[in-house]
Amino acid sequence: MLTSLIYLLLALVVVAVVAVAIDKRNFIFGSLLIFSLLLTVMALYLKLAGYVLDKQIPVMNILVILLPIAVIAFAIFWLARNTNIISHKEGKSFTAKLALFLAVTMGIDFYLLFLIGEVHGRLLFFCYTLGLLVYNTFFLLFL
Structure with a gap:
């Protein structure tokens, strides 16, 4: 479930990067990029935390x-x-x-x-x- 969310968020980051490249001064595109990056980093952290906690180190x-x-x-x-x-x-x-x-x-x-x-x-x-x-x-x- 988390892996598919990460792929969805990465696709959202790509869309946001393209949108910001087209219009650099648009507040909505910038906010979309920031929040998609934050959510992607949080999802990647949760995936890493789940992997590490399963290894019991x-x-x-x-x-x-x-x-x-x-x-x-x-x-x-x-x-x-x-x-x-x-x-x-x-x-x-x-x-x-x-x-x-x-x-x-x-x-x-x-x-x-x-x-x-x-x-x-x-x-x-x-x-x-x-x-x-x-x-x-x-x-x-x-x-």
Whole structure:
């Protein structure tokens, strides 16, 4: 099932690359390319993780599980550093702080996903959904 999804996503990447090559300034084509690349990388990671976890190699299992956590932590650090650099060059405007807002929402999402785990109750579910919506909104705006 995952292999056919990877082929479908790779076809979508090819279509998006052709569309971006035709019209480089189109926001929809650029978004399609970015999201198709992200989904393809995630599907390839899941395929790799399934293969590694089936082999039962303890060191590789730990590395495969820690990889997404390390990538998210590095992205949060890089975005916070990027905000500092942009703030010095552009001043203290709202647009200079977009990377910081993205880092904060990624941190909230990271906390909600990995530390809280299952969400119980309507209020916590609402907060979790709101955090994901804010994260995805700033993620789209930043890209």
